[in-house]
Amino acid sequence: MRQEHLVSLNIHSNARSLPVVRGAVEQLASSEGFDATETHGLVLAIDEALANVIKHGYNGQSDQPITVTLSVVQSDTGRRGLAIEVRDQGRQVDPTSICGRDLDDVRPGGLGVHIIKAVMDEAAYSCPSEGGMCLRMVKFVGEHPSAK
């Protein structure tokens, strides 16, 4: 997969920063050819990802650093898409333990990971050796594979 860096956004872990990231994602999604529904999905996914970092990674602290990196990617088969990497310096957890709760467990909240995986074509957590967590998400322009 080829990747071309577009922009890195250094924000703080608070709701005030969210419009900045949303605005960048909307702008780039539109210029890369995502339709309105796909763009909405991308914004939803990044909202959920950042909400998880703030709530679980930083326990609600509002002044901690988060870096969101947006890149254009092209798959080996030529599909273009947008890669979003969310990097924090918060609490590390085993990536394999990160999964949404059972969907049959009906109560508010806790569906962020489900939403991210439903919207994006790829989503993977990792624990960088420098600390914190990294979430890399990719969405390609066009129909989501699970919709076929």
Next chain:
Amino acid sequence: MGDRGRMGFTPVFSMLAIFFIGCAKPQHFRADIQSENAGDRILAIRKAGEAKDRKAVPLIVDRLDDEDDGVRFFAIIALERITGTRLGYDNSAPSSERNAAVERWREFVRRGGHLSKDESGVAVRGGAANGVEGGAAPH
């Protein structure tokens, strides 16, 4: 005579009210374009772009070589929204390429290309998105 006086007063009063309302709407976000906080700079630049605030263009041009990639990204989006051109600027290009584009933007501002025809006395020739030819017309 009294009626004439009232008829004359109303339009004048309305014009003055519109004038003062216009003056009383300062673009508070302009100051934050130079804030020490990158997040505040981005938010202010976005507001200027949304308001198509031509008077903020020189301040935004100064942010095209901001140390923060995100600020540069939103600066060129706002400038394109306001003026209709990018003058070949790419926020993630190597600094040598960016510097050349920044210089084109500074020249654009020096020539008053960001001002409306009434303000600058020159015609703005916009609409050349991503191009380098969308500057102000020659004097």
